Amino acid sequence: MGCVIIEGFMDDKRLPEAWMRGIVQGVDPVIGHLLRAAEQIHEDAATAIGDLTPERLWSAPRGMTSAGFHAKHLAGSTERLCTYLEGNQLTAKQLAAIGTEGGGDETAADLLSSIDLALNRYRDLVQTLSPQNFGANREIGRKRYQTTVVSVAIHIAEHAQRHIGGMIAAAKLIRA
Numbered sequence: 001m002g003c004v005i006i007e008g009f010m011d012d013k014r015l016p017e018a019w020m021r022g023i024v025q026g027v028d029p030v031i032g033h034l035l036r037a038a039e040q041i042h043e044d045a046a047t048a049i050g051d052l053t054p055e056r057l058w059s060a061p062r063g064m065t066s067a068g069f070h071a072k073h074l075a076g077s078t079e080r081l082c083t084y085l086e087g088n089q090l091t092a093k094q095l096a097a098i099g100t101e102g103g104g105d106e107t108a109a110d111l112l113s114s115i116d117l118a119l120n121r122y123r124d125l126v127q128t129l130s131p132q133n134f135g136a137n138r139e140i141g142r143k144r145y146q147t148t149v150v151s152v153a154i155h156i157a158e159h160a161q162r163h164i165g166g167m168i169a170a171a172k173l174i175r176a
Contacts, residue, residue, distance in 0.1 A: 034126045037157035038119045048167045049108045061173035070167035073101045075114035085152045
């Protein structure tokens with residue numbers, strides 16, 4: 001990707017990717033990078049699907065997973081992983097929501113709003129992290145797999161990026 005087009009920004013209208021926008025002041029560098037990752041996820045999601053109609057958003061181009069699924073799952077999985085980051089297990093409502101991510105009739109605005117809510121929760125949690133507690137134990141899933149605070153925080157960003165990639169690819173095929 002390289003850069004994001006932002007109307008009215010500088011003469012060439014290009015803003016570097018979030019990780020190249022400088023140091024996030026006042027926070028640990030790892031936390032700063034996680035905040036920049038959330039910024040990039042937000043921008044890429046809006047660019048990928050912001051103009052898609054619900055029909056196009058939920059279509060499966062060439063048998064691929066729809067851009068809508070990637071967006072809905074990105075929001076839902078981020079929200080669920082934040083629960084683990086807090087040291088909690090999923091509620092029955094969160095577990096039931098997993099089965100609803102395969103399809104839908106949400107608009108791009110609906111999905112982008114859900115992504116924003118999930119990313120806001122993630123940013124709020126990341127800002128409360130202390131490097132001294134990065135190694136604190138966290139349990140993931142029904143089998144309560146052992147991991148650490150920093151591993152969950154990083155996984156949220158990397159998992160979201162996987163789905164951004166799927167969203168971008170599906171959206172490009174839909175537009176082609």
